[in-house]
Amino acid sequence: MTRTVAHRVVVLALDGVYPFELSIPSRIFGTAAPLYEVVTCSLDGAPVRTGYDFSVTVQHDATVIDTADTLVVPPFVCAPDAPRDWLPGPLAAALGRLRPGARIVSICTASYVLAAAGLLDGRRATTHWNDAEHFQRTFPDVDVDASVLFIDDGDVLTAAGAASGIDVCLHLIRRDHGSAVANRVARLCVVPPWREGGQAQFIDRPIPAPSTATTAATRQWALSRLDRPISLAEMAAHAQMSVRTFSRRFREEVGMTSGQWLIRQRVEHARRLLETTDLPVDRVAAEAGFGTAASMRQHLAGAIGVPPIAYRNTFRATAVPA
Template sequence: MAVFTHPDRHPVAVLVRDGLMPMELGIVHQILGRAASPGGRPLYSVVTCAVAPGDIRTHADFTIGVEHGPEALAEASTVVVPASHAPDAADERGRLEPGLADALARIRPGTRIASICTGAFVLAAAGLLDGRRATTHWKSADLFASLFPDVRLDPGVLYTHDGDVLTSAGEASGIDLCLHIVRTDHGAAVANEVARHTVVPPHRDGGQAQFIPRPVPGPHASSTARARAWALDHLDRPLTLSDLAARESTSVRTLTRRFREETGVSPLQWLTRQRVEHARHLLEQSDLPIDQVAAAAGFGTAASMRQHLHAVLGVSPSAYRTTFRATG
């Protein structure tokens, strides 16, 4: 009997193991399970599976009953592997237990595969990350690097997307990864609606820094919130670092330092990302000509916007609009 019974929905299998972090399982079901077309049609079918059906111990004080076994992996178009606190994924030799290895072998070629937090150890032990850029929780980065030297580990980012394989750094960044999947598949408007219902930020770029411990600002420390809010209201203008610094009554040097501390990127990198996101919104939700979208997003010319969108999305503005233009 088929595991996925809705042929019009993208099939997603979440592979869980003893020691499961419950929040990570809930993230996938909440984000992907809530995603819907503008007309309200669910876009994903999400099922939970295990090496063997039955009760799975969680890292909390309860178990979950899992109905599906590894047959779900053979039918899925996307497989997500959350973290586990049980040492059954990759021991100190970086190897998989036979049952888990056999289950992963059922995944069809071309299937998109993602991990949350230390679920990346499973993907790496299966050889799925060799030669690819990946991340994991910063506390486990040194162990990961020693076990899997063929993986291009980037321990300072929220998530990575390399071909058909994605990894995220921790539990909360699993939200960012799942929203990124929705955004990639169905556009910014659908992802933003999911984020709004879930009451989470609609977008944190994958390159944003992980929240690795750093000195906590004192109660009177300044932030860049006013500058960022003002910039979002004036994206159509040719904004400069001096403009942003003036909003905080500080120097450009201080603003740049605070921006990096708070967002993980420079002010100009942040500003470009906001322009790209605004352009995506306009391409999806409006009938404005391409040159007017470029002006409204602050790129100045259609050629400039085309260059930036292609760098971030890999497609032209017109191709993006054709793919993601909102319908009823």
């Protein structure tokens, strides 16, 4: 069903904002127009200094937050030793304008803003891996997970660092309008519709010995046969590695075990089939490699919180923008 009123995304640019992250919501949600309308504001409507040698001019002040369906807060240059109760009065007032039922999203270290406002207490959240330990010490009531690219906790979403803002915006489009719309936006923006792994693949580690062997070809091979059982031994044999070497290299490259990765790919394939075909649930389960509908229900519930029929009813008839 096509929305008749665009979902309004308001982006709050704070002093010292990082311009790349500031531009992400406009680029991603703007590509899905007319489903979304994106407006950018500062606290007082004045130009905002970026973290570099230029400023940006915005068209709105914080009063526009009153109209937001989703508020996005990009990261900005701030003191790394900000105390737990740090939150300037004008910023607190701006956040207070967000109406009940609206979503709020932080990108990278803008999670400090949400946490200082008490919006993350008792919730699972993420931030840039390099700041995760300090963030956890500063906000002990937040359940910090530095291994993921973003966390969706309903009306509050937190993304990790920089480009993970793209991931969370695409996720929201997928959540609002289904994979077909999100995938089209990703293609138009020339970015992957869903990135494998999490922040674990970006965390500093000792550099391994040079090698031309990777698991990429084996991952592609596995994706072409998701309808069949695939064992760790089979994947290692395809990569022409020992099981031990393959397991270590897979985790280094992807940030998770091959078993976790396979389950994620099966879940995503099942979601696509539920959205784009009329196949019975048992057939979807078989095509995605779960074997039984019961197994697929369990994994879908764990990944997205809803059973297959409810997911299909929600996303099957969504419209794709021209």
